[in-house]
Amino acid sequence: MSNAPSRRTLMTGAAAATLLVPGLAGAAAKTSAREAEMAAIRKAAEAGYDASVKRIQDWIALPSIAAENRDMDKGADYMAALASDAGFTNVEKIPTDGAPGVFGVLDVGARRWLAIYFMYDVKQYDPAEWSSPPLEARIVDKPGFGKVIVGRGAVNQKGPQASLLAALHAIRAAGRKPPVNLVLVCEGEEEIGSPHFRQIVTRPNVLAALKKCEGVIIPAGWQSPSNGGVSVNLGAKGVVEFELVASGEKWGRGPKTDIHSSEKARVDSPAWRLVQALTTLVTPDGNTPAVDGYFEKVRPLTAREKELISLAAQRMTEADAKKALGVDRWIDDLPWEKALERLASQPTINIEGLVSGYTGPGGKTVLPGRAVAKIDLRLVPNMTMDDAVAKIRAHLDKRGFNDVEIKVSGGYDPTETPEDSRLIRAQLASYKRLGAPATLYPRLAGSWPGTVFTSPPVSLPAGQFGLGHGSGAHAPNEYYVIESSNPKVQGLVGGTMSYVDLMYEIAEAN
Template identity: 80%
Template sequence: MSNERVAAGPIHNRRALLAGGTAAALFAPGLTFAASGDLPAIRKAAETGYDASVRRIQEWIALPSIAAENRDMDKGADYMMALAKDAGFQHIEKVPTDGHPGVFATLDVGAKRTIGIYFMYDVKQFDPTEWSSPPLEARIVDKPGFGKVIVGRGAVNQKGPEATFLAGLHAIRAAGKKPPVNIVLVCEGEEEIGSPNFRQIVTKPHVLAALKKCEGVVIPAGWQSPSNGGVSVNLGAKGIAELELVASGAKWGRGPKTDIHSSEKARVDSPAWRLVQALQTLVTPDGNTPAVDGYFEKVRPLTAREKELLAMAAQQLNEADAKKALGVDHWIDDLAWDKTLERLASQPTINIEGLVSGYTGPGGKTILPGRAVAKIDTRLVPNQTMADSVAKIRAHLDKRGFQDIEVNVTGGYDPTETDENSRLIKAEIATYKRLGAAVTVYPRLAGSWPGAVFTSAPVSLPAGQFGLGHGSGAHAPDEYYVIESSNPKVEGLVGATMSYVDFLYEIAAIK
């Protein structure tokens, strides 16, 4: 964001911005919400609480709980508990796991229906030198074409949207009202390392009993398209397995056990080349299709309805915007736009996240490394499972003589599917459409989240994402979340807050 100005001093013209855009022009609440008479008071409370809502996001970003680094994890859980208490949850507890703790909380208002909300309090690692604005300072900057945004690690993934949902609860309470539904909150601190212990949290008997009362589970999101304000309602998400493939002289029995002088390559085997050779067998020569033995045998082809939804999505979504957002000029095999969407929804992948071996600093260092590591993620589609995917990779390597290559699983979960006719999905679509957001119903999110813990037994609930607003840069430098939108098609913080309020009323009323 080298062309962006750090906002100094108080936020100017905030009321004008809050009154502009879709928030004022298009906000048309559900019949139940409108009939309740609660809208004006809650809207006013959301506007009055704007500064506190901004500080809530900034203060949360300032505490970077990073599971991969074992950094501030207990502090992160404690802070999450404090946020839940401040938002009005009555029962709040830290839930221990074999790894980092989670948080379970309930807000019981005696309503007929209950909604589950999924939070994560952990964030990805970061390198401050790559950021134009310090990643933990959560500065407010002017972003051309968007307005005022908060820049910081976790801004959009997920602290900004999660704090915006909490802002909705604060606004309801400040208006002297109570939520139209009961709320069950489940939160983990290991999402960014593949949620290895999240199932332990949701299957605790009392947590499971609370979830069983829910209509479904939602993760807050801020994904509005800046070009048209559109949103996607995803009927599922790909699963993921995260793992490390490790080649070492110690395990192989060949090559050096530690780094040695590179002149010895004339007579000593290289674990780094060993790893490269193993990696080449996992995919087709172009690197685009898994070539692991039997990898596609359980893959479910797209259904007729999924193909129909993808064809409609190809008409609704903008290819040029997608390429610009990703910074790419070509798709695989120069595929047509509609075919890229089909592939994105239906294709399992084996991706190299990173390769680490030997010396990677400035200049050269003539060594023959004794160890090489490839960080891998595999994206999974129905009816694949994480366990089966990893087992097939292990068997594939063994069959080709790579028994020495270690396969260390660090986390992951299965893909999810949610019924298009569930109350949860119908409520999402109805709320979005009323608020003026163009809706694309999409078969499967290409990214992953641990929704399979909710959609599979024993929980067996619909699960998805919901929320207006916009942010980007997850896992990347200069991650941001819009708080005051200068784009009339995208909601700022208050509009996004009110979208969650309306969604709760819709869940309470939908048939």
């Protein structure tokens, strides 16, 4: 007969040890209670799946497009109704000098507070470019992903935002309360550079509520299809959107309206004027800003940021990145790690679009009287929006392009969040528990108005969070996964539960 202890004896001994070690019994009980609550909430989320899907579809059916001033009041009203339905109280529509915002609070008497950033606006779309009507939010089977909702705003941001709302519905349906109090701040101008968002955040009642919070999250659905991985970003680049306009009227040369192209033999061209101005802004290959003094405030990558990028290069797949972007080579044929360093550290001057004269079918022999370039800048620490625009203005003036107008439509500064903040630590802990490989990364190469939260007077950590997957933001056939056929990627219910888990983690974190 063996002298080895039985499994029952081992378990009894472990239980006794737990009772004898201070704090272990309480921790075990807390973990058990949390697991029971999560199981009940997940069951409610599964039961509410159809309602959650319909919530996304109905939201997609109402597009609020700030760039077209389309349905902005309707969008704010709809957002307010969604917030109230999810349990937020004292929900109010906040006027600004542009589109209105929405604010609400869900105070359950918890010890800690978490803020949530939403946007209700979406990008423009051309239905002719889509495989299904962009507002119908059809459910289709997407090979390699499962069932997805296709529609404008599906992943940017209505799908992930609706998943967070579904978490609140599931918590209530399970007879529970959120483990943290919540503050919701929403705008309708994110897609045009958030020109009036600060007016919302600095209203006394909104600012007072935000000051109670541990941090701010923006819902996300960016899991990698290859390994289910996610990035925890310690910031984001800033952005500025503007138009450069050359016209015969402002220049005093060339036509004031379109004229016959035969006149080019004796009349100046505003279109060529604009092209010449544009070529001064960047190096000949178009890859590096050449504006006078543009790099003087750029902060180089720190040793820690380089270390994080090196680790990210080992965990992230270059082939997946190129496939997702539809590119074969990086600038200067850079190796993977150097390409990631450039992505995080390089400020950019990008041409979004060029418009002049006739662009329809066939030819139309005109000499245009006006030419427009739509430009966006991406800014890194310690650059600012105002300084970048001022430098471009001075650069053009110095070269005799005083007549070329700069019409800024929106933008904001870069954002940074401390690695040791409770928000970042909670995100990493949640992802680890949920089995999602997480890569800590210096900054998102894209932009969101997080600087409104991370800078004074709010001064909170802020960043993206969430499981799930979608793609096609700003592009045709945008989608969000609701039933995943990929075991590495969560569907709607899994994404919903990730927000529940984060709330519990923030509530319990040291």
